[in-house]
Amino acid sequence: MKKSKILFLLLLISPGFVILPGCSSNREPGRTYMPDMQYSRAYQAYAPNNLKQDGVNYKNWPVEGTIRRGDLFPYTLPNDSTGYRLSAQVKNPLPPLTPAQAKEAERLFNINCAICHGEKMDAQGPLSAGGKVPAVANLTLKQYVDMPEGTMFHSVTYGKGNMGSYAPQLTREERWMIVSYVKSKQLAEAGAAAPAAATSGTSTGTK
């Protein structure tokens, strides 16, 4: 009889230990078994570290004057009116896009640019059509069709007007790919709209 009483007690108490942490609010992450195995002692991404206090020489930036292997050379024009003017002469360093690259560039455009500029480049994206983001460039207009590739790259890199800088989100190569894609689509549409020399005459120097 005594034994069964003890058993009772044990049975009644034991789930409490396990249920209690589980019952806490879902605003808390809950308990873990063996936290040493769960939480790494090595530093994880985005986790705070105290390397500096420990005297460890660690820099999360690339060494100055170096670039990643296979990367394009950095864009050196400054973010001012002179840089903007000079950017017209910057040539697209990429060879013409292959069909696979063009598809990838279109995908990147649709992810990063189309929310404002619209998938048809007519400034009718989900954010701009409803008027949430004003003053979005309609890339099918003549002044954008005629805009040199370098100027486009400059604007994407540093931002222009209401547009922010996309340098943190897209690599140099991806930005140039998108510029190539925009240009080829603009030319294709301009070509379809006006087969005569109406638009192509002015943009020969930037091809």
Next chain:
Amino acid sequence: MNRIFQRCFKAVAVVAFLMLVSPQLSFGQDGEALFKANCSSCHKPDVKYVGPPLKGAREREPEKGWVYKWVHNATAMAMTDPYASKLREEAGGVVMTSFPDLTNAQIDAILNWADSFQPAGAAKPGAGGATVAPQSNHTVLYGMLTLVLAIIAFVLLQVNSNLKKLADEHDNIPGKQPVPFYRNKAYLLVLLIGLFLLAGYFLVDGAMGLGRQQGYQPVQPIYYSHFVHAGVNQISCLYCHGDAQNSRHANIPSVNTCMNCHMAVKEYTGEPLKRADGSIVDANAEIQKLYNYAGWNPDTKTYDRPGKPIQWVKIHNLPSHVYFNHSQHVKVGQVACQTCHGEIQKMNEVKQFAPLSMGWCINCHRTTNVQFNDDKGNGNQFYSLYEKFHEDIKEHKYDSVTVEKIGGTECGKCHY
């Protein structure tokens, strides 16, 4: 004669073609279409936007025909013309883009349309609050049924024992010493077994839940609604979390990414937002929090104080003895974000959708088909290396290959 006819026909054909394909050249001016293509990103017909409303623009202009000059070369006008420089000041020093290609007739068409514009009736509130189908909770139902059955069984057993006692007394069979039910060994045994099972269930359930955070929904430093951003505004997941396709981690977007849109988007105008506890969120105050983190001054449109990082709370935590790579799943496997994260675009505050347990991982690896490259170039080129599978598929040994077949359930794939 024939040649002249042919030439005429050609000329007519060219003109007709140009009229068809080029809206710039078409003679029937569609003011609304022209407005949408050229003006709508900065102007509204009836209210002030970036620029002034277009309605009645010709009544306000200082002299007749002024608007044509302004549209054709706004930059030069803003330097010289007094009314133009006044407009520039009203717009906060921003000069309108020039549209030298618009003809006077087209400008008239736009302004005519704007003058006759009638705002549409108050837009119906969209189906914002999607009704969730009430989930019938079977567990409660089964529990109640079990309880009722147990009570009936208990009553019947009591009735049975009482009847037996009566029958025994009737037959003059000496009954046993009556035992109260709470000392009845049979009852105690049943109760013991029941408690054992119940305790075992909670013990196992609780123990398995250790280190698992399904449903975890922490309070974030800024009330950021994925429903508004990814759902209503249709921003791609990869716009902010683009590194999910390039690296192990789906990055937390930098404040710069937020400011890409929030330089322009200063206030929230949608349906009121609620926290999980039901309290209403002051969305504009949350946007102001972002400006404080970024050090952005929305009035002067400059970063005029030092920014500081936003310490978002990480929701999906894998133990450090598991390796998980986002790019492997998002880019190579073409798995949609929602497969593991749930319908993020419908969550105001994100909570962990999947258990992130090993069984959950393995189940998906067992059932998910690898997207082999097909003749049309869909799927992943990398899997062309798996020649044996391709041959087997050709020989109709099987028609698809799961992740498990290419080693997706081997220990070393994730634990190393």
